[in-house]
Amino acid sequence: MADSSGPSATPEDVAKAEEHKNKANEYFKDKKYVEAVEFYTRAIDLNPSVASYYGNRSIAHLRTEAFGYALQDASKTLELDKNYIKGYYRRASAYMAMGKFKLALKDYELVKKVRSKDKDAIQKYEECNKIVKWMAFQKAIAVDTTYTSVADSINLDTIDVEDSYSGPKLDDDISAGFMKNMLQWFKDQKKLHKKYCYKIMLEAKKLFEATQTLCDIKIPDSNKFTVCGDIHGQFYDLLNIFELNGVPSQDNPYLFNGDFVDRGSFSFEVILVLFGYKVLYPQHFYMARGNHESINMNQMYGFEGETKAKYSSHMFELFTEIFNWLPLAHCINEKVLVMHGGLFSRDDVKLDEIRKIDRFRQPSDEGLMCELLWSDPQPMNGRSPSKRGVGIHFGPDVTEQFCSLNKLEFIIRSHEVKDNGYEVSHNGKCITVFSAPNYCDQMGNKGAFITLTNDLKPKFTTYEAVPHPNVRPMQYANPLFGLGF
Incomplete structure (x- = not known):
């Protein structure tokens, strides 16, 4: 993970970082996610203050099942820009992939509030909420001594x-x-x-x-x-x-x-x-x-x-x-x-x-x-x-x-x-x-x-x-x- 506390990027670094980001986008669209991660990382190394670079690398990490790295990058986007809504999406997706559904629900809930008419945001919130409720039910029956096995x-x-x-x-x-x-x-x-x-x-x-x-x-x-x-x-x-x-x-x-x-x-x-x-x-x-x-x-x-x-x-x-x-x-x-x-x-x-x-x-x-x-x-x-x-x-x-x-x-x-x-x-x-x-x-x-x-x-x-x-x-x-x- 790049450190954003260093000196500001030069104009040349900013331009080169954009080139790397665009190259990474091409790799991502071609489903070459490992290469995409590499070029997003190059962009971040040159210009570590751009939230979208971390957001894009986050979803590439999700595709390679590096959920922990995806979570770090999604969180970093929100450190840099709390209004970067995709960051909440990415973090929620990482939480979901790791089975942390309650934490994912909090992020989806925030997105739904900001985008109250966004059908995709509403669907993701409702789907995650269903899973959280289902898990609560499973936890309840796990301690219910009257519960019988499905096989029976x-x-x-x-x-x-x-x-x-x-x-x-x-x-x-x-x-x-x-x-x-x-x-x-x-x-x-x-x-x-x-x-x-x-x-x-x-x-x-x-x-x-x-x-x-x-x-x-x-x-x-x-x-x-x-x-x-x-x-x-x-x-x-x-x-x-x-x-x-x-x-x-x-x-x-x-x-x-x-x-x-x-x-x-x-x-x-x-x-x-x-x-x-x-x-x-x-x-x-x-x-x-x-x-x-x-x-x-x-x-x-x-x-x-x-x-x-x-x-x-x-x-x-x-x-x-x-x-x-x-x-x-x-x-x-x-x-x-x-x-x-x-x-x-x-x-x-x-x-x-x-x-x-x-x-x-x-x-x-x-x-x-x-x-x-x-x-x-x-x-x-x-x-x-x-x-x-x-x-x-x-x-x-x-x-x-x-x-x-x-x-x-x-x-x-x-x-x-x-x-x-x-x-x-x-x-x-x-x-x-x-x-x-x-x-x-x-x-x-x-x-x-x-x-x-x-x-x-x-x-x-x-x-x-x-x-x-x-x-x-x-x-x-x-x-x-x-x-x-």
């Missing part, structure tokens, strides 16, 4: 399957044949009957309830084991993984490391297929919770809207309940720890402490559970505040100490887009894998997955995005993220 309210025997339904049917246990038919059915953009959706979900819930917070996995000598990172609703890229690496089976086990849903507009198909394979192969198919398996993220980034559009709010509530039971980490052959986000703000965290985390809840914005889901590695030693505004950045020394303390060889995590779909950092002790190629149809990155055998030497397979039906990413996202420039 479902009676499959009372759900009829219409004669007109011609898709895959699930009258008995899930089979490999049923999964094959469901994959094709979804590929053809058809809906599975809600009765079978509920049946898969309820069976998956039972399995996750019986699963530990930290699961131990043993790779048999004769098998490979595949670890996939974020899928983010990119169903057709998930199908491509199965084409390249084989469908899950007892001889072809998988671990999907969180962020199955949101952003991509085929999240429902992705999560139901993964749940189906979990039910079919409970000892050979694993799923870990990501930061997007949470209410706040699902409300903003599309999974709630998609599930309601394709089925019902009741089904979304059941997904929320199941997500609370997802494991937070997996340990392979006692030597490799796999989690979605990363490591911790403390040096003394042992695996047994992870095992004892009470995971059946929505993640908070601090503590071990939060850091497992949100943290990211950094190249320099030590720790620093996260660009996301949640979790931490941790350096090579932190990874080295954690691995040494817990007798681990390395960690695998996901959570971040990488140009090649993966990245090996921290002297080989921290591996990032990201399995959603051309993320959100705009990042141009490859996807990747990791295969391990008993010797635990990772093999990386990379791939390009495949075509998908003409449904844009974020199709079902909250209108609060319909952010203009």
Whole structure:
């Protein structure tokens, strides 16, 4: 962040800053947000007193999911110019992305007062207010001992399957044949009957309830084991993984490391297929919770809207309940720890402490559970505040100490887009894998997955995005993220 307390910009600096700003605007419009941030920063370095530069960089940070940086920039615009209304918009959007809905509501309320006839301002205020009220209701029922689970309210025997339904049917246990038919059915953009959706979900819930917070996995000598990172609703890229690496089976086990849903507009198909394979192969198919398996993220980034559009709010509530039971980490052959986000703000965290985390809840914005889901590695030693505004950045020394303390060889995590779909950092002790190629149809990155055998030497397979039906990413996202420039 530039410091505005220095000497005034010269006329030459002012002119050059405008050039950088215009170049940044071009990058932004081309959806090249990293480059846009770079050129807004150049403009700020030359002329740090212009509120709009920070406002523009704020929204570019939002696009790259650097919510903490976006919040800093939005706040800076208002330090410079309290009448810069876009600054309140930007700050509210950053608060929303970080799940701080009450703070966002205050900013939207101010905008609505200033622009009392602005339909967009009114819509954003009302939408945010709805979420705040909904959260208050959820908090109330959480302490209501008479509240029963969503799963208990479902009676499959009372759900009829219409004669007109011609898709895959699930009258008995899930089979490999049923999964094959469901994959094709979804590929053809058809809906599975809600009765079978509920049946898969309820069976998956039972399995996750019986699963530990930290699961131990043993790779048999004769098998490979595949670890996939974020899928983010990119169903057709998930199908491509199965084409390249084989469908899950007892001889072809998988671990999907969180962020199955949101952003991509085929999240429902992705999560139901993964749940189906979990039910079919409970000892050979694993799923870990990501930061997007949470209410706040699902409300903003599309999974709630998609599930309601394709089925019902009741089904979304059941997904929320199941997500609370997802494991937070997996340990392979006692030597490799796999989690979605990363490591911790403390040096003394042992695996047994992870095992004892009470995971059946929505993640908070601090503590071990939060850091497992949100943290990211950094190249320099030590720790620093996260660009996301949640979790931490941790350096090579932190990874080295954690691995040494817990007798681990390395960690695998996901959570971040990488140009090649993966990245090996921290002297080989921290591996990032990201399995959603051309993320959100705009990042141009490859996807990747990791295969391990008993010797635990990772093999990386990379791939390009495949075509998908003409449904844009974020199709079902909250209108609060319909952010203009």
